[in-house]
Amino acid sequence: MPSSFIESFIFLLIEVLSLAILFRVLLSWVDPLGNMRITQVLRDLTEPVLAPIRSILPQTMMFDFSPIIAMLLLQAISLLIRSAL
Template sequence: MDGNFVISIISIAVEIYIWLIVGRVLLSFLRPRTYHPVFRFIYEITEPVLAPLRRILPPAMNIDFSPLVAIIILEIVKALLISLLRNFI
């Protein structure tokens, strides 16, 4: 398997996950019906990452910063993984 292919897969997967987090943030402003399948899917996919961050970072001025921190962490992890993979290629 080509190393660039693996790097592309990692990059695309992280970008999709980031967009799911952004979608969750946008949906939270709209207050959708929580039983809608799309909302449930986004919630169930993003909650395992956001819940631990929410326990560490309490809301400040009623704003949940866990999505922002999650996106920053995901970008750092993506950069580290890509850097490590490029060293092995």
């Protein structure tokens, strides 16, 4: 039973992070300066995941591909965990 709780927690965490990244991207179109409180909260939640990816990716002119990479990595981690169980 404890492993079931841990598995559920991990999958929930992956889903929450994926949704937070998606909402951050969408809100960046509405609030590009990040002045809204929800934008700041989403930035605080997602930056620990996005910053390491951003530091590895080459610089692009105006596109930040780190959210796409992060969401793909989170889904890959989820699939790996599911296949290992």
